[in-house]
Amino acid sequence: MKDMRSFAPNACGRVDRRQILTRAGMGFTGLVLGSMFHRDAAASEQRPWAPPDGKPHFAPKAKSVIWVFLQGGVSHLESFDPKPELNKYAGRTIGETPHAGVLDSPLVKKNVVQFTAAERKLMMNVMPLQVGFKKRGQSGIEISDWWPHLGATVDKLAILRSIWTTDNDHAAQLQFHTGRHIFQGFHPSIGSWVHYGLGSMNENVPKFVVLGPPVPPHLGGMGVSGGHYLGPQHAGVHLSGDPANPLPYASPAEKLAAGEQKSEFEFIDELNRLDADRYPADASIRARIKSYELAFRMQTAIPEVFQFQEEPEHIRKSYGLDQENTKHFGQDLLAARRLVERGVRFVQIFHGYRTDGNGWDAHSELKKNHSKLCGEVDLPLAGLIRDLDQRGLLNETIVVWGTEFGRTPGVEGLREGRDHHPFGFSCWMAGGGLKGGIAHGATDELGFHAVENRHYVTDIHATVLHQMGLDPRRLEMPGHKRLDIDFGEPIREILA
Numbered sequence: 001m002k003d004m005r006s007f008a009p010n011a012c013g014r015v016d017r018r019q020i021l022t023r024a025g026m027g028f029t030g031l032v033l034g035s036m037f038h039r040d041a042a043a044s045e046q047r048p049w050a051p052p053d054g055k056p057h058f059a060p061k062a063k064s065v066i067w068v069f070l071q072g073g074v075s076h077l078e079s080f081d082p083k084p085e086l087n088k089y090a091g092r093t094i095g096e097t098p099h100a101g102v103l104d105s106p107l108v109k110k111n112v113v114q115f116t117a118a119e120r121k122l123m124m125n126v127m128p129l130q131v132g133f134k135k136r137g138q139s140g141i142e143i144s145d146w147w148p149h150l151g152a153t154v155d156k157l158a159i160l161r162s163i164w165t166t167d168n169d170h171a172a173q174l175q176f177h178t179g180r181h182i183f184q185g186f187h188p189s190i191g192s193w194v195h196y197g198l199g200s201m202n203e204n205v206p207k208f209v210v211l212g213p214p215v216p217p218h219l220g221g222m223g224v225s226g227g228h229y230l231g232p233q234h235a236g237v238h239l240s241g242d243p244a245n246p247l248p249y250a251s252p253a254e255k256l257a258a259g260e261q262k263s264e265f266e267f268i269d270e271l272n273r274l275d276a277d278r279y280p281a282d283a284s285i286r287a288r289i290k291s292y293e294l295a296f297r298m299q300t301a302i303p304e305v306f307q308f309q310e311e312p313e314h315i316r317k318s319y320g321l322d323q324e325n326t327k328h329f330g331q332d333l334l335a336a337r338r339l340v341e342r343g344v345r346f347v348q349i350f351h352g353y354r355t356d357g358n359g360w361d362a363h364s365e366l367k368k369n370h371s372k373l374c375g376e377v378d379l380p381l382a383g384l385i386r387d388l389d390q391r392g393l394l395n396e397t398i399v400v401w402g403t404e405f406g407r408t409p410g411v412e413g414l415r416e417g418r419d420h421h422p423f424g425f426s427c428w429m430a431g432g433g434l435k436g437g438i439a440h441g442a443t444d445e446l447g448f449h450a451v452e453n454r455h456y457v458t459d460i461h462a463t464v465l466h467q468m469g470l471d472p473r474r475l476e477m478p479g480h481k482r483l484d485i486d487f488g489e490p491i492r493e494i495l496a
Contacts, residue, residue: 054199
């Protein structure tokens with residue numbers, strides 16, 4: 001805060017501001033806004049603009065979103081898009097197959113913006129599938145044997161087999177969440193647009209929560225959940241997945257009486273408002289005031305969310321909380337369900353970098369990498385779908401499963417890995433007025449290009465916003481021109 005020291009006495013008759021903030025648990029400001037203050041405050045200088053009124057533009061089909069993102073690039077070929085031609089032509093070059101035309105497609109150049117100066121080489125030698133597939137559910141959609149639990153819920157899923165993006169490096173994580181290549185800078189994330197467009201359903205919890213390992217700074221960092229020019233108040237609030245300490249920077253100090261803490265909050269609020277009066281155009285001060293107020297309310301509401309012992313044993317087991325390899329991700333998903341029950345609009349969950357430094361980035365030994373990580377997420381994801389469904393929450397909650405790109409049909413190196421592949425890959429969605437038991441779109445016979453019902457990543461954004469009752473073209477900020485590709489188009493074939 002500007003000129004805060006002018007209000008705060010220290011040991012020479014002035015109150016130690018840092019001590020007050022520490023005792024009140026005010027490190028939470030960093031948790032909520034972190035380094036985004038400097039970036040977002042500069043981007044939101046003096047704008048006489050009234051934000052949306054918090055009401056949907058039209059009747060919504062969903063109230064909340066659980067957005068699951070697997071970091072590193074999950075192979076579509078070993079998950080939701082089987083390509084038997086890979087087994088048939090394994091060991092040959094792509095040019096030696098009847099499908100050599102994929103290399104001559106204009107999409108090879110048109111849809112990729114190189115992240116590095118050196119052009120990323122295409123992997124030419126066909127690699128066979130590393131896992132088998134089975135038809136699942138009444139719909140008979142094929143899903144790999146690494147996803148048996150999720151496969152059993154396939155009749156609830158809308159699988160999208162024709163997603164594409166333009167970043168062939170891991171900053172595609174930023175692109176997946178904002179719709180823009182990292183070379184185009186930072187832009188509001190999909191979670192922040194939902195936050196911006198819709199009002200709160202519960203003033204004691206944030207509208208937008210983030211769980212799981214953070215995205216590294218060079219891949220987008222906090223930008224994947226940032227508000228950017230919408231302002232820091234629309235950024236995601238990061239919570240710890242540790243039930244014993246879900247608010248590590250906002251817990252009240254030990255032996256601090258509730259009345260004393262309340263007085264300290266009121267004192268901090270008074271100082272903040274003095275700053276706000278002095279600098280009325282500074283959006284970061286207004287956001288800071290809101291974050292302090294929310295922090296105080298969250299100190300009671302959020303720890304209660306993570307009291308998983310309140311759940312029946314069979315529910316905890318369905319999320320894998322009784323197994324070491326599924327426990328962490330299962331806790332995040334169960335927390336997500338408990339958060340949307342309490343009125344959180346958007347819960348963003350990341351998986352990959354907690355237990356494996358490279359996440360799903362299987363440049364070598366794909367079978368070892370994917371079988372391990374699928375074992376961490378398959379059971380909890382199925383548990384989430386079933387739990388939401390049996391509670392009647394799946395009807396009003398959209399579940400999105402995504403990753404930054406797929407993996408190449410060709411082998412990389414000598415240790416059976418696959419390289420990054422932005423030309424065509426798979427995601428899925430469920431609930432919130434979407435069809436289940438459907439596989440939409442297609443890649444070619446090698447799984448190289450999305451060729452049927454192609455969808456850029458913002459079509460997923462547009463589908464989410466549509467089901468939430470929001471028209472993305474009415475979600476704009478004066479002075480910040482958006483491109484057509486930012487808005488996307490709802491995937492109407494999967495709307496129920």
